[in-house]
Amino acid sequence: MEWVVPTFDFQPPRVSQTLVRAAHNVMYFSGAGALFARARAPAGAMILMYHGIVDSDDARWIDPRFSVSISTFEAQMKFLRRHRHVISMTELVDTIDRKKTVRPGTVVITFDDGYKNTLDTAAPILKRCDLPAIVYLATGYVSREKGQFIDVLFSAFRGRTRYALDLPDQGIDASSNLRDSEVARRIYLDIAHRLMVSSFEDRERLLGEVVEQLEPLDRARAPRLTLTWEEVHHLQRIHPRFEIGVHTRNHVDLTSSSPEAVSNEISGSVEDLRRELGTTPLHFSFPFGRSNDRARTAAMEAKLRSAAVTEPASLASSGADVFGLSRLSAPDTMSLFPFYTSGAYPDLSLKLLGRA
Ligand SMILES: [Zn+2]
Numbered sequence: 001m002e003w004v005v006p007t008f009d010f011q012p013p014r015v016s017q018t019l020v021r022a023a024h025n026v027m028y029f030s031g032a033g034a035l036f037a038r039a040r041a042p043a044g045a046m047i048l049m050y051h052g053i054v055d056s057d058d059a060r061w062i063d064p065r066f067s068v069s070i071s072t073f074e075a076q077m078k079f080l081r082r083h084r085h086v087i088s089m090t091e092l093v094d095t096i097d098r099k100k101t102v103r104p105g106t107v108v109i110t111f112d113d114g115y116k117n118t119l120d121t122a123a124p125i126l127k128r129c130d131l132p133a134i135v136y137l138a139t140g141y142v143s144r145e146k147g148q149f150i151d152v153l154f155s156a157f158r159g160r161t162r163y164a165l166d167l168p169d170q171g172i173d174a175s176s177n178l179r180d181s182e183v184a185r186r187i188y189l190d191i192a193h194r195l196m197v198s199s200f201e202d203r204e205r206l207l208g209e210v211v212e213q214l215e216p217l218d219r220a221r222a223p224r225l226t227l228t229w230e231e232v233h234h235l236q237r238i239h240p241r242f243e244i245g246v247h248t249r250n251h252v253d254l255t256s257s258s259p260e261a262v263s264n265e266i267s268g269s270v271e272d273l274r275r276e277l278g279t280t281p282l283h284f285s286f287p288f289g290r291s292n293d294r295a296r297t298a299a300m301e302a303k304l305r306s307a308a309v310t311e312p313a314s315l316a317s318s319g320a321d322v323f324g325l326s327r328l329s330a331p332d333t334m335s336l337f338p339f340y341t342s343g344a345y346p347d348l349s350l351k352l353l354g355r356a
Pocket of ligand 1 (some may be wrong): 112113251288
């Protein structure tokens with residue numbers, strides 16, 4: 001299916017990012033990456049993080065920063081199948097716990113949140129390629145069958161029919177003109193950040209207010225983007241190598257939550273999975289990759305075996321902290337994918353550019 005880039009561009013790449021990408025291209029196509037990977041043979045796994053795997057319909061409703069097109073995903077998985085050693089999260093954690101070497105070129109595939117397209121589009125491709133993966137569910141969203149707040153916000157801004165927002169208690173007044181896409185982008189990112197760090201109840205209230213005021217045109221046509229528990233069962237049936245982990249109940253930022261909320265969010269998600277699937281989850285990922293000592297301790301107390309964060313990406317090798325496994329947000333392109341999964345990244349980039 002054709003990949004349509006949404007017209008509302010929220011995050012144009014920064015110039016420095018573009019230059020770093022260009023430098024990565026040089027490293028890869030000059031053969032330096034491959035030479036480095038062979039000569040140094042860096043041991044360790046690159047853990048890839050995906051959210052939505054989307055066709056052009058889903059792309060209308062999901063923040064493009066968190067999605068990869070089906071065709072790119074399929075090309076990436078075929079590449080991994082032929083050229084990399086893909087293992088499950090449990091195999092990786094077993095290897096690290098036993099202090100064995102994680103062989104060079106190892107990759108682990110992870111999905112966050114629990115998008116319906118994890119079942120509809122990603123799972124069949126992974127099954128065809130016979131690759132293991134894990135999805136970390138925000139269990140409250142699965143139980144409520146509600147979409148992630150960021151996508152509700154994205155769709156409200158994309159489809160807006162009103163061009164001012166009046167949210168005095170957020171310091172946003174009606175003078176901002178949302179016809180200007182740069183202003184809209186700035187306010188969108190500002191509200192997204194507020195929603196990220198607020199409690200679940202405050203988030204629902206603010207999000208409801210924003211949607212109400214923007215009156216998005218196609219609101220009634222929004223598809224269900226989140227898996228149901230029945231679909232999670234189905235996912236396990238069609239692809240038993242898909243592990244199911246947890247990602248809190250309400251997808252809140254644990255670093256800005258109270259101690260009670262932190263342990264309730266983590267242990268609650270473990271309970272939800274046990275009740276719905278009859279199995280005990282082993283793996284966790286921190287919402288937004290944000291963690292602190294309290295959150296890590298709560299994950300350990302919930303008897304989880306590992307917890308993943310996000311960038312800066314690094315290779316998970318023997319001796320890695322299994323409660324702080326870093327991941328690379330998978331790019332929606334094939335061009336640098338071989339380099340990013342070669343083992344040469346991020347070491348070679350850090351060495352030559354001083355950054356990943
Ligand atoms: Zn998430």
